[in-house]
Amino acid sequence: MNAESLLTLSDVTVTYPAPSPHLFGRKTTKTVVDKASFSIGTGETFGLIGESGSGKSTIGRAILRLVPIRSGEITFNGERIDQYGSRTPLDYRRRVQCVYQDPLNSLNPRQSIEEAVDEAVKRHSTLSSRDRTARVKELFNDVGIAWHHSRKRPHQLSGGQQQRVAIARALAPEPELIVCDEAVSALDVSTQSQVINLFEDIQAARGISYLFITHDMSVVRHISSRIAIIQNGVILETGETEDVFTAPKTDYTQSLLDAVPRLA
Numbered sequence: 001m002n003a004e005s006l007l008t009l010s011d012v013t014v015t016y017p018a019p020s021p022h023l024f025g026r027k028t029t030k031t032v033v034d035k036a037s038f039s040i041g042t043g044e045t046f047g048l049i050g051e052s053g054s055g056k057s058t059i060g061r062a063i064l065r066l067v068p069i070r071s072g073e074i075t076f077n078g079e080r081i082d083q084y085g086s087r088t089p090l091d092y093r094r095r096v097q098c099v100y101q102d103p104l105n106s107l108n109p110r111q112s113i114e115e116a117v118d119e120a121v122k123r124h125s126t127l128s129s130r131d132r133t134a135r136v137k138e139l140f141n142d143v144g145i146a147w148h149h150s151r152k153r154p155h156q157l158s159g160g161q162q163q164r165v166a167i168a169r170a171l172a173p174e175p176e177l178i179v180c181d182e183a184v185s186a187l188d189v190s191t192q193s194q195v196i197n198l199f200e201d202i203q204a205a206r207g208i209s210y211l212f213i214t215h216d217m218s219v220v221r222h223i224s225s226r227i228a229i230i231q232n233g234v235i236l237e238t239g240e241t242e243d244v245f246t247a248p249k250t251d252y253t254q255s256l257l258d259a260v261p262r263l264a
Contacts, residue, residue: 005039005075006209007063007177012036012072014058014233032058034233035072040177043203045210047224047241049217049256055233056213060179063211064098077176094124097170101182103162107154113165114150120172139168142205143198160191167198171206181213196223217260221245229253 014033020026033055040046050056061067063074065081065088074082081092100106107116117136121127127135140147143164154162163183170178180199184192200223202208214220220227221241228238229252237249248254 004041006042006044006077007211008039008073008075009059009063010037010073010075012059012062012074013070014055014062014067015070032233033062033069036230036233036235037072038228038235038238040209040211042176042209043207044226045199045203045212045224047212047214047220047227048230049214049220049227050230051215051256054230056230057181058233059230060098060181060211060213063177063179064096065092090124094173095175096177096179097173097175098179098181099163099166099170099183101186103159103166104154106166107162107169109154112151112153113145113157116154116165117169117172120169124173135172136168139171142171142202143168158191159187160195163187163195164198167195167202171202174206175208177209177211179211179213182215183212184219185214185216192219199223217245217256229256 012033013031013035015029015031018028018030020028036059038046048056048059058067062069065084069082072082073080076092076096084092107113111119114136117139118132121132121135125132125135136150137147140150145161145164145168149157149161154165157165184195187195196219199210203210210223212220212224224241226239227241227244229236229244229250231252236252237244244253245257248257
């Protein structure tokens, strides 16, 4: 693992309860992530690629402490977060944020988009109301949302605008790592490109690290410096993005590459 890693997973296993095949049988468990290991450096975008049900989103949820791990270690900036216990420190929630696939479901429909971002600023700062408004305006500017939209509800915005609001909210606590779980997969191709460029601009300006979880090989090739391929909860290979694309080590990786659309 990289000695300068911000986040490190070592042999992380996650299991879920599974129904017994017999009516009165013993409870069983299903392993959804099996001894996953990788690291993410400061200011790096690390791509995690797999098909639906591969366990990639479960890894993101484990990092966010939304699901417990059965075994292994998760270390953030040298601290074992898997040893926190049942309550996650607010400081960790500040330093690690997330952007999900569907911003409309992750934003409160009863709040204006200004209120949604202000709520995140208020939770993680001691700024006055006036200073919070200035901070929200700054965040809107950073993600390309015009202030005249500030009183709108999420459903009144386009999908790309909704995702920009979600990114602004994630940036509000000034995190060090953002888990992006299929963050552009629901957008059309032109909007995808705009949002990916936004992620890159934010990283260049702030030095934020990303875990970019996706099934889209073309997207991850564009944005990630290193990637891992996951299938059925097992990470099959990890490496520099171009190395994996030009010399895949497994048939599964090759099948993912073969599925990428190409111009005739």
